[in-house]
Amino acid sequence: MAREAETLxxxxxxxxxxxxxxxxxxxxxxRLEASAGGRWLLRAFLxxxxxxxxVWNFPGSGIRTGVLPVVDRYMNATGLAQNWKVFxxxxxxxxxxxxxRIEYADGTWEQWRPPRGSDLVGEYRxxxxxxxxxxxxxxxxxxxREPLARWLARTHGEGGRRVVKVELISxxxxxxxxxxxxxxxxxxxxTLFILDLSSGTRR
Amino acid sequence: MKRLLATWDxxxxxxEPTSTVAVVRVAYGVLLLAWAATLGPDxxxxxxxxxxxxxxxxxxxxxxxxxxxxxxxxxxxxxGLLVAAAVGLVLGYRTRLAAVxxxxxxxxxxxxxxxxxxxxxxxxxxxxxxxxxxxxxxxxSLDRWRRARxxxxxxxxxxxxxxxxxxxxxxxxxxxxxxxxxxxxxxxDGTAVSYSLRIGELVRLELPAWLTTSVAVxxxxxxxxxxxxxxxxxxxxxxxxxxxxxxxxxxxHLFIEVTLRVGFFSLTMFLYYxxxxxxxxxxxxxxxxxxxxxxxxxxxxxxxx
Numbered sequence: 001m002a003r004e005a006e007t008l009x010x011x012x013x014x015x016x017x018x019x020x021x022x023x024x025x026x027x028x029x030x031r032l033e034a035s036a037g038g039r040w041l042l043r044a045f046l047x048x049x050x051x052x053x054x055v056w057n058f059p060g061s062g063i064r065t066g067v068l069p070v071v072d073r074y075m076n077a078t079g080l081a082q083n084w085k086v087f088x089x090x091x092x093x094x095x096x097x098x099x100x101r102i103e104y105a106d107g108t109w110e111q112w113r114p115p116r117g118s119d120l121v122g123e124y125r126x127x128x129x130x131x132x133x134x135x136x137x138x139x140x141x142x143x144x145r146e147p148l149a150r151w152l153a154r155t156h157g158e159g160g161r162r163v164v165k166v167e168l169i170s171x172x173x174x175x176x177x178x179x180x181x182x183x184x185x186x187x188x189x190x191t192l193f194i195l196d197l198s199s200g201t202r203r
Numbered sequence: 204m205k206r207l208l209a210t211w212d213x214x215x216x217x218x219e220p221t222s223t224v225a226v227v228r229v230a231y232g233v234l235l236l237a238w239a240a241t242l243g244p245d246x247x248x249x250x251x252x253x254x255x256x257x258x259x260x261x262x263x264x265x266x267x268x269x270x271x272x273x274x275x276x277x278x279x280x281x282x283g284l285l286v287a288a289a290v291g292l293v294l295g296y297r298t299r300l301a302a303v304x305x306x307x308x309x310x311x312x313x314x315x316x317x318x319x320x321x322x323x324x325x326x327x328x329x330x331x332x333x334x335x336x337x338x339x340x341x342x343x344s345l346d347r348w349r350r351a352r353x354x355x356x357x358x359x360x361x362x363x364x365x366x367x368x369x370x371x372x373x374x375x376x377x378x379x380x381x382x383x384x385x386x387x388x389x390x391x392d393g394t395a396v397s398y399s400l401r402i403g404e405l406v407r408l409e410l411p412a413w414l415t416t417s418v419a420v421x422x423x424x425x426x427x428x429x430x431x432x433x434x435x436x437x438x439x440x441x442x443x444x445x446x447x448x449x450x451x452x453x454x455x456h457l458f459i460e461v462t463l464r465v466g467f468f469s470l471t472m473f474l475y476y477x478x479x480x481x482x483x484x485x486x487x488x489x490x491x492x493x494x495x496x497x498x499x500x501x502x503x504x505x506x507x508x
Contacts, residue, residue, distance in 0.1 A: 076265035079310040089387025095403030125241040127466035128319040178397035179418040
């Protein structure tokens with residue numbers, strides 16, 4: 001505290017530059033940091049924030065369950081909500097692809113795959129498509145399937161051709177454990193969602 | 204109690220040269236510009252009312268300007284503000300305002316359609332909150348130039364508790380990722396890296412099969428990755444160990460960046476790493492750089508250091 005006061009106020013030190021004549025005056029934050037009440041406020045904010053981040057991340061603890069409704073709101077409001085389970089608890093043992101089959105009223109059809117940019121630069125755009133596609137396979141994000149199917153129907157029907165059906169297909173191939181030889185296992189295919197615009201059904 | 208409070212204040216509120224925070228600001232601005240540039244082509248499918256997710260995501264107290272108004276014009280306006288804020292951060296022009304706008308824009312996009320974002324974007328969103336509180340325009344900025352041109356190369360000391368929050372956050376990221384991993388199977392049996400490098404949709408640089416399917420190589424790589432992540436969580440706080448730990452962390456993320464398609468994840472981690480740079484050293488580097496271009500009067504550079 002004294003250290004800062006000295007630094008901020010002593011002419012010719014850090015404080016000199018923050019003086020009104022040189023940098024336009026102390027900012028509200030600097031005034032807050034310099035006042036006793038402001039410091040207590042700051043201490044409370046720092047303690048609250050770090051505690052909230054720790055509690056939020058703590059897996060399944062009693063404390064977390066007890067205070068989660070409060071912490072939840074704080075983390076969402078501040079944009080601090082987080083989850084760091086990158087490749088945890090285990091990296092997936094499956095390679096997945098999302099394919100959409102789009103059928104038109106004239107009996108023709110075409111296939112759609114999420115955009116995949118070049119490895120060097122394009123990847124920084126299309127990784128978002130990749131994560132979106134990847135989430136289609138799981139049940140947690142299953143609510144994304146219908147909006148995707150409808151978006152595909154809309155964007156593919158813009159040229160005057162009428163889309164009658166969109167089928168979202170999941171293609172998956174298991175990754176063999178390390179140390180095993182042989183050809184890669186075959187792809188397994190399953191339908192995730194069908195939007196039938198001719199009959200108005202979806203499943 | 205007094206002693207505890209003094210230690211707390213010393214950690215969070217002790218003033219230090221604003222050289223590191225200035226460098227972090229420029230890097231953040233550049234990263235944000237790249238993030239925005241890659242987001243631009245997909246604004247319509249990802250965020251418009253006729254896009255992949257017509258409605259927003261409903262979480263208690265979460266917010267997004269894009270949801271609040273629900274108009275595609277707002278999406279374009281917020282995008283424009285994001286780009287302007289990124290430029291503002293690079294230049295240090297109206298820096299505090301730029302940092303606040305950047306936070307609002309990043310959170311707004313993220314919350315509007317979280318399904319298209321992953322850990323790297325999440326790390327950027329979290330960073331944007333902390334950085335709002337950093338004295339980022341105090342040095343090496345247009346703000347500085349406008350207010351104290353004759354002392355542009357000074358780095359006034361300020362409490363940089365925002366950088367401390369970023370450091371603590373980085374430490375916690377690694378702590379909780381290690382926590383999550385050791386509870387799994389493949390990080391324990393040493394096969395996790397082998398599986399990770401063979402997730403078809405993630406592969407960026409395909410390494411030879413003899414390398415990715417080797418049990419021995421996978422064991423070494425898996426346990427090394429875990430050890431580095433644990434060190435980043437714990438030993439980074441040790442001043443002597445820090446350079447080594449940070450170097451190991453950089454190498455780990457370079458490997459991830461080269462081999463896997465992880466978007467802005469590694470680049471954002473590097474941004475967090477910059478917060479660990481010693482402000483005195485950064486100040487010396489910057490002054491040396493400045494002197495190479497134009498002699499900086501010693502008294503102008505040294506007084507506030």
